[in-house]
Amino acid sequence: MTLTADAIWKDVQAIRQQSPLVHNITNYVAMEFTANALLALGASPVMAHTAEEVREIVGISQALVINIGTLSPAWIQGMREAMAEAARRNVPIVLDPVGVGASQLRTGTARELIEAVPPRIIRGNASEIIALGSDAQKTRGVDSSATSSQAYETARALSKRYGCVVSVSGATDLILQGDQELRVSNGTPLMTRVTAMGCAASALTGAFAACNPSALHAAAHAMAVMGIAGELGAEQGHGPGTLPMHFLDALHHLSAGQLQARLRAGE
Amino acid sequence: MTLTADAIWKDVQAIRQQSPLVHNITNYVAMEFTANALLALGASPVMAHTAEEVREIVGISQALVINIGTLSPAWIQGMREAMAEAARRNVPIVLDPVGVGASQLRTGTARELIEAVPPRIIRGNASEIIALGSDAQKTRGVDSSATSSQAYETARALSKRYGCVVSVSGATDLILQGDQELRVSNGTPLMTRVTAMGCAASALTGAFAACNPSALHAAAHAMAVMGIAGELGAEQGHGPGTLPMHFLDALHHLSAGQLQARLRAGE
């Protein structure tokens, strides 16, 4: 398996041309930044969470992104119905188990949702992936205290159990499905000092999954684009406050040349 | 009917002097940007949605802005009560039917709210206005796929039916009440790549309606100020990430000279 700038660029162009509608049921913290990241990439975001309307919204969407930060019972019900409808319509689902391991509610909800309707892609940081796959790990809130290589065995096991792609973010992102693996080493540590960057990565993964039938490549392309736009944003900005807006500008202006010059991919 | 920079400037000065309290029941995505847009203009925002307190908050407010993005049953009840109280106290109501047409919940709620208490101003993009007024239109999420001129007949019919102003955003904004019409052609397409710009337009419309007894002029002045601040913001920024903050700076510093130089109004 290889990851090439050409293949990423093809997806970026497809997203800009097709402007896929990405339905997000996400946490309150990340809503605005997620919507702006999708718009900057060229996709079209819609946020809708209540059980009374999620099935219809899934019905007009090209991807569904589920993010379990700031959970509550009514939202969980919305997530269940949206995922069931997406499965019925074959709309790709990305699930981000934010803060799984920090409470029984989060761990139980993430596992229940995945058991009921295995998503096409599970995307989280290393601590979250480990906590999702084993009871050994206790996460400390929503920030990762593990590296993606520490999550390797758990990610493989989750991928095999649910037949899905697992995308683990970190200094090196690990994206795998069964025995196929891709790695991306773009990005900058400053991105971890900005909230909702991981949530945005999951949303962009949804946009790529809407346009690329290979969930493995879609997930890897999204992480490469996140990392490269993050590097550009950090270079234009002067800290975690100015990074996000320059990241969005970079997403909007992202070129084939920038992808070629900056992609750091491995197997 | 004409729209002049002098009349807009008079309203901007009134808002800065009076700092009207604008009560917003709006969606999660738009909350922060909406509050910051009102503050930058010189108004004072308050967000409160629960049925247990909205009547009291309306009671201290000079305008009420209802935005149906990210709906849920409890919020709809808050909207009903807030609108009833605003009608009782003659507080101007602006209603933004975000994403109407995308689900039965949104379409039904928007129509029910408007039937129960006709707002002074309905403000939406062309797809939303068409979907609100007819069952022919299916919206695609929250972004518009129609032009304001395509919404012309529906906007007129809505205005006549409910005795309200209808403000339709687009490359050219159309603002009408019965047979009176105003048009504004300010703004830049980049604003459509930033979330919550339409929601902010509705909130600013509330601030203008608090200070100008002509709802038609208030609505048109708000769209002109949105468009001109958007142009200034786009010129200062380098993409959809840096546009919003420069837009807010521009709102805060907006001058009579800038209004004179940039207003593109028609009938």
Added chain:
Amino acid sequence: MTLTADAIWKDVQAIRQQSPLVHNITNYVAMEFTANALLALGASPVMAHTAEEVREIVGISQALVINIGTLSPAWIQGMREAMAEAARRNVPIVLDPVGVGASQLRTGTARELIEAVPPRIIRGNASEIIALGSDAQKTRGVDSSATSSQAYETARALSKRYGCVVSVSGATDLILQGDQELRVSNGTPLMTRVTAMGCAASALTGAFAACNPSALHAAAHAMAVMGIAGELGAEQGHGPGTLPMHFLDALHHLSAGQLQARLRAGE
């Protein structure tokens, strides 16, 4: 009582080294900015509000920050349980009575929460502190119409009644506990034209309280850091739109020299 740049710097270094987990139950408007302010300072934010998980989240946190903007019944129940658990575990609690006085729901909830579990620190603007402590004051939404010196007697009475620190923001911030008082005169009026600045101050107060056992000094240090980063942000920016991101950059880069050069403290 004196406030020194050295003591503030010691706390800033402790926060950066320990990265305390700060659990926030806060309003929808302030969520993203609050999380980013904590990250920029060096702390780790977690947002969780539902009664089903708040006790566990408190159990892994080093501070709890309760903010009553955008209240609803389910959230109030989450606040009650989180505060009870924090009291049981001796986790410091900061309570921000946003908009208290604007509705019976806000006033009643703030008072009920404080009576049930007196927080270690109450932090609000002058109008809010006056409204919390007496029925004479009617607040006008969430913005202050009083000065911190006008809130002096009420703040003293609240502090004595509940045995807590009261931190009153204003042109001069007043922080007192019983007969001990500190004052900070940093900051800029432009900060009042940006939403969620007060909410961020409360969140930073939580981070300082996690690392400094003196709640009085923790509260004062947080206000000094807010004010100084706000001054730096306003100098780097060009209005209320560009202030917040430069404020976050300044928080991230804050140095001992900047604290020494800018601290304006009094008794």
